[in-house]
Amino acid sequence: MDAPFNHQPIAVFDSGLGGLTVLRALRERLPEEDFFYFADTRFLPYGDRAESFIRERGELIAAGLTRRGAKALVIACNTLTAAAAQSIRATSALPVVALEPGVKPAAGLTRSGVIGVLATTRTLGSERFRRLVDDYASRCRVLAQPCPGLAEAIEREGADSPQVARLLDSFVTPLAAGGADVVVLGCTHYPWAGAAIASRLPAGAILLDTGEAVARQLANRLADAALLGGGQGRLTISSSGSPAAVAATVERLWGSPLPVEPWEPA
Numbered sequence: 001m002d003a004p005f006n007h008q009p010i011a012v013f014d015s016g017l018g019g020l021t022v023l024r025a026l027r028e029r030l031p032e033e034d035f036f037y038f039a040d041t042r043f044l045p046y047g048d049r050a051e052s053f054i055r056e057r058g059e060l061i062a063a064g065l066t067r068r069g070a071k072a073l074v075i076a077c078n079t080l081t082a083a084a085a086q087s088i089r090a091t092s093a094l095p096v097v098a099l100e101p102g103v104k105p106a107a108g109l110t111r112s113g114v115i116g117v118l119a120t121t122r123t124l125g126s127e128r129f130r131r132l133v134d135d136y137a138s139r140c141r142v143l144a145q146p147c148p149g150l151a152e153a154i155e156r157e158g159a160d161s162p163q164v165a166r167l168l169d170s171f172v173t174p175l176a177a178g179g180a181d182v183v184v185l186g187c188t189h190y191p192w193a194g195a196a197i198a199s200r201l202p203a204g205a206i207l208l209d210t211g212e213a214v215a216r217q218l219a220n221r222l223a224d225a226a227l228l229g230g231g232q233g234r235l236t237i238s239s240s241g242s243p244a245a246v247a248a249t250v251e252r253l254w255g256s257p258l259p260v261e262p263w264e265p266a
């Protein structure tokens with residue numbers, strides 16, 4: 001592969017539209033860059049799938065985005081990072097930025113010594129998550145709460161829907177009851193339901209997501225590789241799902257209509 005040029009877009013990808021919460025932070029920090037976002041809606045949710053499936057799908061998407069002309073890859077999905085970041089990094093010649101639940105900052109912020117983590121079953125069961133807790137939060141009590149169904153419900157029903165409310169009642173209430181004063185949003189879909197999550201926690205509880213940290217890291221990686229700047233602030237959203245259905249969800253979550261292109265990694 002030829003070395004990338006700075007005028008090429010940055011590719012950002014997720015199982016669905018959770019990664020738009022990361023994309024928002026990336027565009028705030030890097031408004032002059034062009035972004036190509038891919039939502040793998042056809043296979044949403046990743047969180048209940050086998051690790052080998054997620055890893056192979058992640059490798060295929062990363063290769064396809066590279067061929068499509070990306071200058072850097074942002075894995076805007078905790079589940080995908082846990083399963084595939086290592087192999088994508090090992091095979092990609094591009095800067096690869098990934099994210100993981102903010103356990104480290106949470107351990108520095110908690111006063112009660114109890115941290116809640118909301119994430120997919122697959123993320124919380126990963127070796128990577130176990131290491132994160134051992135390395136940074138061994139002196140805390142970590143309440144790791146899997147949230148099956150939540151990412152799809154946020155996309156399909158909306159963050160304010162009765163279905164999301166029911167799921168949050170069962171996932172967030174145990175964290176509040178267990179004394180968590182910092183709650184990590186360990187899935188990029190969950191910031192869309194941030195207000196509903198906060199309303200189920202005691203006043204003053206801190207919610208942590210990783211969008212801004214990823215944006216800082218991406219800016220540094222691009223600067224180190226002399227790939228910063230060169231775009232025109234363009235944004236393309238693409239999906240492996242039905243473009244019309246995905247566009248309706250994008251409009252609801254993003255707050256304004258954006259065109260959605262069909263795209264399949266190959």
Ligand code: DGL
Nearest residue numbers: 015045046047078079188
């Ligand atoms: N947005 C993904 C994450 O950050 C998960 C959603 C899914 O289960 O596909 O983990």
